[in-house]
Amino acid sequence: MALKNFSQFPLFQSHIDWAHYLWRQVVRQGECVIDATCGNGHDTLILAQLSLEKDQGAVYAMDIQESAIENTKLLLKATLQRDIYQRVRFFQTCHSRFPNEIEDRKIALIVYNLGYLPGSSKELTTQTETSLMSIQNAMMLLKDGGCISITCYPGHAEGEKEEEQVLLLCASLDPQKWSCCHHRWVNRKKSPSLLWIQKESMPKH
Numbered sequence: 001m002a003l004k005n006f007s008q009f010p011l012f013q014s015h016i017d018w019a020h021y022l023w024r025q026v027v028r029q030g031e032c033v034i035d036a037t038c039g040n041g042h043d044t045l046i047l048a049q050l051s052l053e054k055d056q057g058a059v060y061a062m063d064i065q066e067s068a069i070e071n072t073k074l075l076l077k078a079t080l081q082r083d084i085y086q087r088v089r090f091f092q093t094c095h096s097r098f099p100n101e102i103e104d105r106k107i108a109l110i111v112y113n114l115g116y117l118p119g120s121s122k123e124l125t126t127q128t129e130t131s132l133m134s135i136q137n138a139m140m141l142l143k144d145g146g147c148i149s150i151t152c153y154p155g156h157a158e159g160e161k162e163e164e165q166v167l168l169l170c171a172s173l174d175p176q177k178w179s180c181c182h183h184r185w186v187n188r189k190k191s192p193s194l195l196w197i198q199k200e201s202m203p204k205h
């Protein structure tokens with residue numbers, strides 16, 4: 001997102017633009033990242049472009065729906081070079097538990113785009129309980145200074161409950177160890193929002 005043209009209104013379109021801008025600030029080539037809700041792969045593609053090199057970096061793409069995993073594979077295959085594409089690992093599973101092979105990695109960024117896939121069944125939306133479990137597990141995977149990006153959609157009933165509970169979780173975190181920030185359009189009713197969590201980074205002496 002380029003913030004050069006100040007005549008543009010609004011300056012950036014949405015919570016998603018804002019999230020992508022922040023991802024670009026924190027992810028370096030060669031790092032490991034997770035897309036915990038890969039959907040149609042748009043977010044996974046950006047994460048892959050930011051983190052993957054020929055022989056370094058890893059992207060773990062998770063989704064509970066087979067069609068989401070397939071759509072993400074199609075998009076990435078069509079866009080990325082073969083050796084880069086091969087560094088993306090796909091998991092069709094609920095994100096409440098992370099696959100074992102991720103557990104010993106130090107993760108720079110974990111991304112959640114909550115809710116349901118536009119154009120598919122609204123029944124297949126993320127659920128408050130499993131999202132909370134997942135975010136708490138994700139916090140344990142982060143490297144020092146690593147971040148979690150969560151886009152929330154309070155425009156539907158489960159999304160409203162989910163956002164409320166995730167905010168409560170964030171508000172309870174020790175401020176010496178976690179930095180949590182919430183971005184919302186204040187003059188748009190039930191607008192989507194972006195929650196950003198960062199793990200403390202030990203100063204290097």
Ligand SMILES: C[S@@+](CC[C@H](N)C(=O)[O-])C[C@H]1O[C@@H](n2cnc3c(N)ncnc32)[C@H](O)[C@@H]1O
Binds near residue numbers: 036043115118
């Ligand atoms: C808003 S969409 C994600 C959009 C996606 N990031 C993109 O760029 O296209 C939310 C996704 O979360 C997935 N999902 C729902 N519950 C899940 C769960 N428990 N574990 C993993 N994925 C889940 C849905 O299948 C859906 O694809």
